[in-house]
Amino acid sequence: MTILRSTRLADGTARGIPDATVARLPVYLRALNALAEQGVLSCASNELAEQAGVNPAKLRKDLSYLGSYGTRGVGYDVEYLRYQIAREMGQTQDWDVVIVGVGNLGSALSAYQGFSTRGIRVAALVDADPQRVGTVVSGIVVSPLDTLDTLVSERQISIGVIATPAPAAQEVADRLVAAGITSILNFAPAIVQVPEGVDVRKVDLSIELQILAYHEQRKASADTSATSKATSKTTSKVVSA
Amino acid sequence: MTILRSTRLADGTARGIPDATVARLPVYLRALNALAEQGVLSCASNELAEQAGVNPAKLRKDLSYLGSYGTRGVGYDVEYLRYQIAREMGQTQDWDVVIVGVGNLGSALSAYQGFSTRGIRVAALVDADPQRVGTVVSGIVVSPLDTLDTLVSERQISIGVIATPAPAAQEVADRLVAAGITSILNFAPAIVQVPEGVDVRKVDLSIELQILAYHEQRKASADTSATSKATSKTTSKVVSA
DNA sequence: AAGAGTTTGTGAACGTGTTAACAAAATCGA
DNA sequence: TCGATTTTGTTAACACGTTCACAAACTCTT
Ligand SMILES: NC(=O)c1ccc[n+]([C@@H]2O[C@H](COP(=O)([O-])OP(=O)(O)OC[C@H]3O[C@@H](n4cnc5c(N)ncnc54)[C@H](O)[C@@H]3O)[C@@H](O)[C@H]2O)c1
Ligand SMILES: NC(=O)c1ccc[n+]([C@@H]2O[C@H](COP(=O)([O-])OP(=O)(O)OC[C@H]3O[C@@H](n4cnc5c(N)ncnc54)[C@H](O)[C@@H]3O)[C@@H](O)[C@H]2O)c1
Numbered sequence: 001m002t003i004l005r006s007t008r009l010a011d012g013t014a015r016g017i018p019d020a021t022v023a024r025l026p027v028y029l030r031a032l033n034a035l036a037e038q039g040v041l042s043c044a045s046n047e048l049a050e051q052a053g054v055n056p057a058k059l060r061k062d063l064s065y066l067g068s069y070g071t072r073g074v075g076y077d078v079e080y081l082r083y084q085i086a087r088e089m090g091q092t093q094d095w096d097v098v099i100v101g102v103g104n105l106g107s108a109l110s111a112y113q114g115f116s117t118r119g120i121r122v123a124a125l126v127d128a129d130p131q132r133v134g135t136v137v138s139g140i141v142v143s144p145l146d147t148l149d150t151l152v153s154e155r156q157i158s159i160g161v162i163a164t165p166a167p168a169a170q171e172v173a174d175r176l177v178a179a180g181i182t183s184i185l186n187f188a189p190a191i192v193q194v195p196e197g198v199d200v201r202k203v204d205l206s207i208e209l210q211i212l213a214y215h216e217q218r219k220a221s222a223d224t225s226a227t228s229k230a231t232s233k234t235t236s237k238v239v240s241a
Numbered sequence: 242m243t244i245l246r247s248t249r250l251a252d253g254t255a256r257g258i259p260d261a262t263v264a265r266l267p268v269y270l271r272a273l274n275a276l277a278e279q280g281v282l283s284c285a286s287n288e289l290a291e292q293a294g295v296n297p298a299k300l301r302k303d304l305s306y307l308g309s310y311g312t313r314g315v316g317y318d319v320e321y322l323r324y325q326i327a328r329e330m331g332q333t334q335d336w337d338v339v340i341v342g343v344g345n346l347g348s349a350l351s352a353y354q355g356f357s358t359r360g361i362r363v364a365a366l367v368d369a370d371p372q373r374v375g376t377v378v379s380g381i382v383v384s385p386l387d388t389l390d391t392l393v394s395e396r397q398i399s400i401g402v403i404a405t406p407a408p409a410a411q412e413v414a415d416r417l418v419a420a421g422i423t424s425i426l427n428f429a430p431a432i433v434q435v436p437e438g439v440d441v442r443k444v445d446l447s448i449e450l451q452i453l454a455y456h457e458q459r460k461a462s463a464d465t466s467a468t469s470k471a472t473s474k475t476t477s478k479v480v481s482a
Numbered sequence: 483a484a485g486a487g488t489t490t491g492t493g494a495a496c497g498t499g500t501t502a503a504c505a506a507a508a509t510c511g512a
Numbered sequence: 513t514c515g516a517t518t519t520t521g522t523t524a525a526c527a528c529g530t531t532c533a534c535a536a537a538c539t540c541t542t
Contacts, residue, residue: 018498018499019498019499020498020499021499023448023452025455026445026447026448026451026452027432027445027448030430044518044519044520045519045520046519051432052432053432053434055500056501057500057501057502057503058499058500060519060521060522061499061500061501061522063521064520064521064522068520070519070520070521071508071509071519071520072506072507072508072518072521073508073509073510073517073518073519074508074518074519074520075518076520088455089451089455089458090454090455090457090458091451091454095450095453095454095457097450104348104349105349107345108345108348108349111345112346112446114430114447115447115450118450118451119454120447120451158457159450159453159454159457161450182460183454183456183457185449185450189271189355191268191292191294197460199453199456199457201449201452201453203444203446204268205350205353205444206267206355206356206359206361207267208426208442208444209336209356209361209400209402210330210332210359210360210361211442212400212424212425212426212440213331213361213400213424214263214329214330214331215440216331216400216423216424216440217330217331219423219438260528260529261528261529261530262529285489296530296531297531298530298531298533299529299530301489301490301491301492302491302492302529304491305490305492309490309491311489311490311491312489312490312537312538313488313489313490313491313536313537313538313539314487314488314489314490314538314539314540315488315489315538315539316489316490317490483542484542485540486539486541486542487538487539487540487541488537488539489536489537489538489539490535490536490537490538491534491535492533492534492535492536493532493533493535494531494532494533494534495530495531495532495533496529496530496532497528497529497530497531498527498528498530499526499527499528499529500525500526500528501525501527502523502524502525502526503522503523503524503525504521505520505521505522505523506520506521506522507518507519507520507521508518509516509517509518509519510515510518511514511516511517512513512514512515512516
């Protein structure tokens with residue numbers, strides 16, 4: 001269950017970037033891409049931080065884990081920094097993904113064009129339903145569940161997405177692991193157990209909405225003494241300098 | 242940008258539950274529901290923690306923020322604890338949601354049956370595309386964008402979901418806020434600025450996969466001296482006692 | 483009733499994440 | 513060349529989250 005020791009610079013290149021930083025690097029990458037498209041060649045941490053929606057100090061600290069890629073008194077070269085982050089994130093290559101469960105969500109994911117620019121390629125679709133197997137979804141033929149092993153090994157697939165109903169999640173995870181998958185993104189509302197060395201990330205959309213509902217309830221109960229429920233039209237708060 | 246001061250027990254009922262705990266309570270709720278369905282009446286923190294995939298001490302500490310709902314030497318009454326968490330999370334009522342952007346993802350969300358049992362109801366669908374407006378998706382007629390205000394105020398909608406392309410996200414957020422929405426779940430890969438008092442949560446599926454890709458890369462580079470890339474068949478690690 | 487066994491609730495130690503503050507290192511104008 | 517200015521990289525303080533460990537509070541057996 002231990003994920004990664006962070007600040008471990010044991011071997012040469014490995015630097016042990018904190019989890020929180022790893023989760024933000026793609027945000028910076030997106031902001032840098034946006035700046036590059038606008039023709040911006042260089043930018044300061046303040047500007048980039050604003051684009052990314054984070055504190056400038058946090059941004060600088062995050063970047064410092066990668067190395068010293070900025071120039072004091074100047075800022076960061078957009079293209080250079082973009083490349084450095086992309087390299088660190090493993091985006092100099094494409095990562096093939098297999099989606100298991102081609103229902104509503106699996107189909108939406110398959111159709112999504114935005115993955116390709118982030119180095120993610122949906123390489124295979126798998127479903128247990130014989131009626132779905134053989135159909136073409138977003139240009140990919142849906143394969144049967146028992147071809148997972150060959151699919152994963154033939155193409156070099158290392159990431160699996162679980163988009164099946166919750167009761168099937170653990171079995172699917174087991175099959176993915178057995179097929180050689182070492183990273184899983186799980187959309188099913190179920191806890192899946194995997195051997196050490198396999199990473200699992202969970203995306204639970206119900207929980208996201210439940211968290212918002214919780215805060216709504218708090219606001220509502222705090223508003224008992226507030227203005228009767230007027231639609232207060234505050235202007236959009238922008239953090240700009 | 243400040244979210245919530247945590248341990249603030251200023252007024253009577255409000256207890257200021259830490260964010261990390263709030264995010265886990267729905268997981269416990271789900272585990273408790275599963276136990277209740279199995280006819281389990283009472284359970285210890287160890288069992289519940291295993292079901293939820295967390296450390297037992299963490300579970301107990303989380304529950305302690307709600308009050309003392311367990312019995313020492315015995316455990317927790319499943320139904321009682323279930324109700325207490327549901328009440329704290331605001332799940333004694335249903336929360337209406339409007340989804341803006343009825344494309345691939347918006348349609349998948351609309352069709353999802355799992356929200357209803359979590360106190361979430363998709364109450365309205367909105368799209369800017371005249372071709373989509375008027376069509377029926379999962380039994381709901383898609384409304385035009387400029388009816389947001391009336392939709393939100395007529396029904397008591399407090400949560401909005403952004404499922405439009407990224408360039409439209411900020412404008413949609415502004416319109417949602419103008420319509421009276423105070424909680425937003427954003428699926429578009431864009432940072433949206435909102436006035437204080439409005440909560441925004443971001444779900445970025447590309448980033449989830451990019452994080453997995455990062456760890457894959459690390460494993461790959463660490464494996465340079467390891468066993469040539471054999472499919473190591475470790476048995477699924479279960480935390481059970 | 484007392485002792486053995488169980489399990490909660492929480493204090494305290496530890497680990498991770500955030501942010502203010504500032505020295506170090508660059509640019510630029512005179 | 514030097515001083516003023518800018519902006520990075522990093523230190524150190526703080527905030528938040530996790531987990532161990534144990535007293536307190538309960539049950540059960542004898
Ligand atoms: N649709 C949403 O918006 C949404 C929202 C939140 C959570 N989720 C979760 O995502 C998952 C998928 O949701 P969905 O709406 O796409 O469901 P769905 O029922 O539309 O699709 C599920 C697909 O999985 C396939 N399947 C079932 N068992 C399988 C197995 N053992 N192996 C391979 N494939 C199998 C089915 O044939 C079907 O095609 C569910 O766990 C759901 O709870 C979905
Ligand atoms: N589909 C996925 O699996 C997936 C994965 C990751 C991220 N996303 C993100 O989710 C969002 C939606 O993705 P999608 O695949 O459903 O896109 P989509 O193109 O299928 O659907 C977008 C919908 O939004 C509508 N729209 C556009 N501008 C609008 C506006 N101003 N107001 C209201 N509606 C508007 C369009 O008419 C369309 O119906 C995108 O931001 C995408 O980047 C989607």
